[in-house]
Amino acid sequence: MHYIGIDLGGTSIKGAVVTEGGTILKEASCPTQRELGPEHVAREIAGLITALAEGYDPQAIGGVGVGCPGIVEDHSGIVRYSANLHWENFDLRAAVQKYSGYTVRLANDANAAALGEVVAGCAQNVDSAVILTLGTGVGSGVVLNGKILTGCTGGAAELGHMVVEDGGALCACGRKGCFETYASATGLIRMAKEAMAQHPESLLHATAAEVGDVNGQTIFRAKEQGDPTAVAVVERYIHYLSVGIANVINCFYPEVVALSGGIANQGEALLAPLREAVAPQVYGNQYLQTHTRILGCTLGYHAGIIGAAMLPTAL
Amino acid sequence: MHYIGIDLGGTSIKGAVVTEGGTILKEASCPTQRELGPEHVAREIAGLITALAEGYDPQAIGGVGVGCPGIVEDHSGIVRYSANLHWENFDLRAAVQKYSGYTVRLANDANAAALGEVVAGCAQNVDSAVILTLGTGVGSGVVLNGKILTGCTGGAAELGHMVVEDGGALCACGRKGCFETYASATGLIRMAKEAMAQHPESLLHATAAEVGDVNGQTIFRAKEQGDPTAVAVVERYIHYLSVGIANVINCFYPEVVALSGGIANQGEALLAPLREAVAPQVYGNQYLQTHTRILGCTLGYHAGIIGAAMLPTAL
Known part of the structure; x- marks a missing residue:
């Protein structure tokens, strides 16, 4: 099974297709045009997910996750607050779903990075x-x-x-x-x-x-x-x-x-x-x-x- | 299923038979004669467990736990240090097992108390x-x-x-x-x-x-x-x-x-x-x-x- 990960930052959106064991198979990125507002950024994330998923059997994609700076709720799908992105109460999950069809799981970007080090880095x-x-x-x-x-x-x-x-x-x-x-x-x-x-x-x-x-x-x-x-x-x-x-x-x-x-x-x-x-x-x-x-x-x-x-x- | 819990303190050892839902069915206690050393205290704990278990079908006792002040390792069964009891590196599990036949699970007493409040108290x-x-x-x-x-x-x-x-x-x-x-x-x-x-x-x-x-x-x-x-x-x-x-x-x-x-x-x-x-x-x-x-x-x-x-x- 493969997974798609997106790291949303204040200046760029980085993404990859990753194996269960944490190996990166394919990478892509684009700038974060946060001045165009959260809907636009969500559309860019959706575009990145779609581009990354291309060439893979949809059945082989186990899920998609997004790491986002700020206070992020996975249970509601809402980014409550992000100083870096100037967002407040934005339903990122709904927006990404609308534009990509994928239901994403959400976490604070530092929490996601910690998981990355546990899966494939210094804390394996x-x-x-x-x-x-x-x-x-x-x-x-x-x-x-x-x-x-x-x-x-x-x-x-x-x-x-x-x-x-x-x-x-x-x-x-x-x-x-x-x-x-x-x-x-x-x-x-x-x-x-x-x-x-x-x-x-x-x-x-x-x-x-x-x-x-x-x-x-x-x-x-x-x-x-x-x-x-x-x-x-x-x-x-x-x-x-x-x-x-x-x-x-x-x-x-x-x-x-x-x-x-x-x-x-x-x-x-x-x-x-x-x-x-x-x-x-x-x-x-x-x-x-x-x-x-x-x-x-x-x-x-x-x-x-x-x-x-x-x-x-x-x- | 019933469980037996022991709260080992510096002045007394308190125990009870408790239901899965956290209701106390039977209580017993005795003083902690810590001046007689850890082996003696372990024997007293074993005696309390045996007294509490009396009258219950051994098959109905799902397990026994001991809360102990200090630094307590469940994985090894050892109380690494307890200022209250003046203990250092005492294998409490082995000692209680020797005197009672029961294999006890161990935790720091404050950790056990936290669990108690979650099971049956303010944090249910x-x-x-x-x-x-x-x-x-x-x-x-x-x-x-x-x-x-x-x-x-x-x-x-x-x-x-x-x-x-x-x-x-x-x-x-x-x-x-x-x-x-x-x-x-x-x-x-x-x-x-x-x-x-x-x-x-x-x-x-x-x-x-x-x-x-x-x-x-x-x-x-x-x-x-x-x-x-x-x-x-x-x-x-x-x-x-x-x-x-x-x-x-x-x-x-x-x-x-x-x-x-x-x-x-x-x-x-x-x-x-x-x-x-x-x-x-x-x-x-x-x-x-x-x-x-x-x-x-x-x-x-x-x-x-x-x-x-x-x-x-x-x-």
Whole structure:
């Protein structure tokens, strides 16, 4: 059986035909013309599904799934809210069905990506995994026994919006001190800018002035070169990341917590000190024989497509 | 089919024969003589099981479960650590089997109590519930689709050990700023004592001096009498409780979050302002049509026994 997965993003719609085992057989994509409104975008998704299905026996298509940014309800088929798409209460399932004939299953895009990593990526063959994407925000998805944790609304697994420092940095969601405000790339850059302002003599400051920008890569590079300001920034960042990940482990105790997104590309330079910082914060760590493995994701943007394709089997 | 549930506590071992629907048919208990060591306690549990099973057709006993404080692994049968019992790596299943012939299923006592409330208490007929016990610490259990969330070790659902204020009050677990340090009865009393020291003129201070003690009841009573110090303490407490509960909802989005323990006896005096404080902190609250209900538990100590009895069906 084959499945079709669509990853709807703010700038592009990506899709693929995927095998049960998560292998991509055929890919296609088109830009997201969100300025033309949700009906238009739904028509584009339908067109992509139709193009992908071409050449396959309809009986061999086990189902179609769509990963969508925002608050997405599979039970109603409605995207309740998507800041990226500027959508509110849009019945995506009905619209895609109208234009393609296919009944799609829906999930938040981060939830779909988490499923993708479980099906075919870093968390294959595990019973429970939490995937965190460290980007503009902190996206997250939780997969338990092969099923996506959606809660009673589709709104579960918003781990980025767990307050870790009450009264701390203001989050886009309105709370103060959300994990996302510290552990996102945005959070890292904010902390770096604060530190650079205090330390204009730092290598971090000089590099940023030279490149005209400060980002995850320049911060980690300055740290590797021994710049004390960059070292302190990265330590602070890893501290917050460890607090949030330890919280996640104390909630779910999954077999795997895996990181994706730009910052996660730092690999072991990030993961090794992170594991060390997380361990003592895990409840019962010294008594338990089994420990959550903290890994890097392996599928990149394919995680979202593969996961979306597998939604019909995992909701 | 009937089930036998045992709730092992630091001071007493309580047990019952329970129907599939969670009705208690027969109860028994004995003191926990923990000073005589784990083998002795296991023998006492075995004796209680045997006494409870008496008069029932062995074929009609569908299974036996034990709820135990601490870090408990059902897959191995081992209690990895229990501060209350002073146990480390004790094979409780093997010991109980040796003395009773019954193979018991194991869970952390708070997890078992959560299951009890789902089977027969405030969260009957819901797909997902989180139960928080506001006592010396914050006990917690998560039930998803009728199954206890144990994670890969039995160590999941330690929601009290989620940091909500990084660098805050020191928790017994070693972290700083755990939810438990603010939302437990202990946390409330600590905040009250701090406020009383600053406001010796307060009614709260006078009441405490009169009664010779400060506890949840005296704090809420002084608040009802309009004492500004007590009002501020309760507001602060409810704030922290709301931060943790909103975190829990953003993680799990369960149908129900329910509270038990001494503080929860305040009923609507606690729950009404709490609901108001939680709502704006829930991610996507204004867009979602379904909201987590925040309730009081209804089973009292029976929750732990009923839940333990149902462990053979819910692990």
